[in-house]
Amino acid sequence: MIAEETLVKELKQKDTQAKAFEVLITSYKERLYWHIRRIVLDHDDADDVLQNTFIKVFRNIDKFKGDSKLYSWMYRIGTNEALTFLKTKSRKLGVSSDELIERKANTLEADVYFEGDEIQLQLQQAIARLPEKQKLVFNMKYFEELKYEEISEILGTSVGALKASYHLAVKKIEGFLEIH
Amino acid sequence: MKKIPKKNSFKTPPGYFEGLTERIQQRMQEEEAQQFPKEEGFAVPDTYFDNLEKEILASTTQNETPVIQLRSYKKYLYAAAAIAAIFVLVIALPWNRSQPITFDDLAEVDITSYFESRELELSSYEIAEVIPVANLEIDEFMETGMDDEQIMDYLEDTIDDLDELNIDLDEAYQ
Numbered sequence: 551m552i553a554e555e556t557l558v559k560e561l562k563q564k565d566t567q568a569k570a571f572e573v574l575i576t577s578y579k580e581r582l583y584w585h586i587r588r589i590v591l592d593h594d595d596a597d598d599v600l601q602n603t604f605i606k607v608f609r610n611i612d613k614f615k616g617d618s619k620l621y622s623w624m625y626r627i628g629t630n631e632a633l634t635f636l637k638t639k640s641r642k643l644g645v646s647s648d649e650l651i652e653r654k655a656n657t658l659e660a661d662v663y664f665e666g667d668e669i670q671l672q673l674q675q676a677i678a679r680l681p682e683k684q685k686l687v688f689n690m691k692y693f694e695e696l697k698y699e700e701i702s703e704i705l706g707t708s709v710g711a712l713k714a715s716y717h718l719a720v721k722k723i724e725g726f727l728e729i730h
Numbered sequence: 731m732k733k734i735p736k737k738n739s740f741k742t743p744p745g746y747f748e749g750l751t752e753r754i755q756q757r758m759q760e761e762e763a764q765q766f767p768k769e770e771g772f773a774v775p776d777t778y779f780d781n782l783e784k785e786i787l788a789s790t791t792q793n794e795t796p797v798i799q800l801r802s803y804k805k806y807l808y809a810a811a812a813i814a815a816i817f818v819l820v821i822a823l824p825w826n827r828s829q830p831i832t833f834d835d836l837a838e839v840d841i842t843s844y845f846e847s848r849e850l851e852l853s854s855y856e857i858a859e860v861i862p863v864a865n866l867e868i869d870e871f872m873e874t875g876m877d878d879e880q881i882m883d884y885l886e887d888t889i890d891d892l893d894e895l896n897i898d899l900d901e902a903y904q
Contacts, residue, residue: 575751583747587740597746604754605761666739674739681879683886693736710895711886718879 554620561611571608578621579604581694582628588689589632591654591674593663599635603628622703629686629704651678669727676726677719683707684719691716 557577560570582603587596606627614623633647640650655678658664658671666674677685686705690696691712698709705712876884889895 571755572751575754579747579750583742584738584740591740593740593742593746600750601754601757605758608758663741663743664739665741666737670737670739681883683883693738707886708889711882711889714882714886718882 558611558614558616558620575604578624582624585625585694586628586632588693589629590636591651591658592661595635599628599632603631606631618703622700625704633682672727672730673723676723679726680719680722684715687712687715688719
């Protein structure tokens with residue numbers, strides 16, 4: 551894989567940016583897709599947000615100063631895009647983001663692109679009921695297996711606070727699964 | 731959590747990732763094609779900008795002709811305003827009030843806005859001397875109770891590093 555610094559440099563130069571953008575998409579499309587998919591839950595919305603994310607990354611690459619890793623910056627953009635997408639969509643439907651995501655989780659069974667069994671369905675429903683921050687932390691830690699330091703760089707939250715959020719999330723999910 | 735297999739239950743349409751790069755590039759091209767033209771359509775007379783500095787300089791160096799008012803109405807306006815003020819004062823003053831104003835006459839809203847709008851320069855110790863905080867329960871001045879999650883959110887927002895609090899999370903959540 552091409553070194554991150556080289557890729558950033560090529561993305562910023564007019565004559566190399568088209569090729570570098572292709573490399574960028576190829577390198578990060580799956581990781582970013584799954585990160586976004588776990589926030590918005592259905593494929594069509596995830597595809598929309600993923601494309602928006604890459605376009606935003608491409609158009610704002612000059613603003614990337616290298617203070618964090620490129621993938622952290624992209625994850626941050628992807629996360630913000632996904633949350634903004636949910637807010638916009640929920641506003642149009644006249645519900646809150648939390649209600650929208652709960653509705654989506656409750657109809658996952660009918661989604662042709664969801665193939666989880668009963669327990670996995672319940673797990674998604676439990677995650678959907680978590681507050682936004684805990685939801686993000688849980689998915690990034692449990693499914694994406696990111697380190698707390700990496701999550702901290704993406705979400706701009708201290709490691710201690712992330713650990714607390716993760717523990718609270720696990721407690722709540724366990725509580726939900728016990729009842730159901 | 732160990733009981734739940736860490737399997738990804740979501741899937742994508744077949745070949746979704748293969749065509750992704752092309753789809754994003756095509757979308758960017760379409761968006762660029764739809765962008766508004768850079769040309770606005772406004773035009774200026776020929777040589778407008780060539781003479782602009784001269785024209786502006788010429789207008790600033792012209793001698794200003796003083797404007798002299800033929801008749802001044804100011805003094806009549808002052809007199810009218812003074813009469814109106816006296817009239818308002820006469821109506822507004824409570825001439826027949828028999829009892830002096832007491833603290834009870836003040837509306838609660840006025841007291842609240844007084845405290846909100848003024849910097850009272852009272853230290854927390856001075857306030858504590860007046861308000862018997864020690865005899866109050868936290869529920870008496872909070873409308874809603876706080877649960878663990880709200881406390882944790884508050885700490886997240888206000889404390890840079892929760893580790894400094896030395897919370898033993900495993901113990902705390904047992």
